[in-house]
Amino acid sequence: MDARTPPSRAAPGALYIGDIARRSGRSVHTIRWYEAQGLMPGVVRDRGRRRVYSDDHIGWLDLVERLRLTGMSIRQLREYTVLVKQGSATLRKRRALLADHQRRVQAMIAKWTEALALVDAKIEFYDEWVAKGSRPAVSAQQRARARPPATRP
Amino acid sequence: MDARTPPSRAAPGALYIGDIARRSGRSVHTIRWYEAQGLMPGVVRDRGRRRVYSDDHIGWLDLVERLRLTGMSIRQLREYTVLVKQGSATLRKRRALLADHQRRVQAMIAKWTEALALVDAKIEFYDEWVAKGSRPAVSAQQRARARPPATRP
DNA sequence: GCTTGACCTAGAGTATGCTCTAGCATGTTC
DNA sequence: GAACATGCTAGAGCATACTCTAGGTCAAGC
Numbered sequence: 281m282d283a284r285t286p287p288s289r290a291a292p293g294a295l296y297i298g299d300i301a302r303r304s305g306r307s308v309h310t311i312r313w314y315e316a317q318g319l320m321p322g323v324v325r326d327r328g329r330r331r332v333y334s335d336d337h338i339g340w341l342d343l344v345e346r347l348r349l350t351g352m353s354i355r356q357l358r359e360y361t362v363l364v365k366q367g368s369a370t371l372r373k374r375r376a377l378l379a380d381h382q383r384r385v386q387a388m389i390a391k392w393t394e395a396l397a398l399v400d401a402k403i404e405f406y407d408e409w410v411a412k413g414s415r416p417a418v419s420a421q422q423r424a425r426a427r428p429p430a431t432r433p
Numbered sequence: 434m435d436a437r438t439p440p441s442r443a444a445p446g447a448l449y450i451g452d453i454a455r456r457s458g459r460s461v462h463t464i465r466w467y468e469a470q471g472l473m474p475g476v477v478r479d480r481g482r483r484r485v486y487s488d489d490h491i492g493w494l495d496l497v498e499r500l501r502l503t504g505m506s507i508r509q510l511r512e513y514t515v516l517v518k519q520g521s522a523t524l525r526k527r528r529a530l531l532a533d534h535q536r537r538v539q540a541m542i543a544k545w546t547e548a549l550a551l552v553d554a555k556i557e558f559y560d561e562w563v564a565k566g567s568r569p570a571v572s573a574q575q576r577a578r579a580r581p582p583a584t585r586p
Numbered sequence: 587g588c589t590t591g592a593c594c595t596a597g598a599g600t601a602t603g604c605t606c607t608a609g610c611a612t613g614t615t616c
Numbered sequence: 617g618a619a620c621a622t623g624c625t626a627g628a629g630c631a632t633a634c635t636c637t638a639g640g641t642c643a644a645g646c
Contacts, residue, residue, distance in 0.1 A: 296593075297592085297593070298593080307634090309635055310635080312595090317633090327642095327643095328593080328643070329593085329641085329642085330642080331593085331594090343555070346548040346552070349548055353633095354633065355632095368568070371559055371562055371563050372559075375556055375559040382549065382556065385545060385552065388545065389542055389545050389546065392502070392503055392538060395500075395503045396535065396539070396542070398499050399500075399503070399535050399538065400535065406524055406525075406531070407528065409521070410524050449622080449623075450623070450624095451621095451623080460606095461622095462604080462605055463603095463605080465624090465625095470603090481611080481623075481624090482611085482612085482623085483613095483622085483623055484623085484624090501603095506602080506603095507603070507604095
């Protein structure tokens, strides 16, 4: 156990909010805010009304981080958390929610990859321009999709 | 030319803000806001102070859309636009800015792909749970990274 | 029993990126 | 020359996701 964990008779392995903030890389503020938003299942309080966590909450916050990172909104995460709180009766719903998210992430990766191709083409265009010393010819496709308006119209 | 283009003696091929809003899929508000943010090079006005655009602005807005979509902030886009406005002296800087962005996008795609693997594993886990009727064993790795806290602690 | 540090709640403030409103001007059409 | 669409500016409002402040409580150590 972390030497900084405040002593308490709540439980021998109990974690307080400062502990999971440090271990999850979030601020104490954010963790309390997540709880207020309904994103923290299974948080109990000790005699002094302090929040008590377990190691599972680190894993949970890690999952939340990845879902947030991949564009899941707080609202959607709340829906998911509600299902988790309801227990095993909601397994299929949870699976469906994650599968929806999976499809969205796959679509986003495809979009980003496509956008990356345009950036690649732009960079190549600048390289040519620098090498030739004059603006290279652009294909009609590129002209239609990527050419900025002239400096002065 | 679009039949809806308002007639004007400004120029035969001139586009007004409503035209490029329709053709770029943005709102008139957004285009004016982009201009206020310094993201619209080469916009001139006609006698009646109306903004006049060219086809190039459609291509520009398309580039802007892709850069925004891939996470470039308005602030960074403004920097890029400033360089575009300054003409060919800033070619190397523009290339460097885009190359930075390219690296960020590549890193993001890698992160998303990694996060997707966790979601995949989660879905598989739920499938097993549903199939077996009881919570499957989780590897220590998965437990540490992805297991939500129990419904009741 | 007093200090110290971590924690508590309620609510205000911030950053980003739009989105909309109000009130007025301009230009075309009938 | 009146109606109507479209445009203009300045600025308010909004959604999202935090982030921080104020003012107080609690437990442990000295």
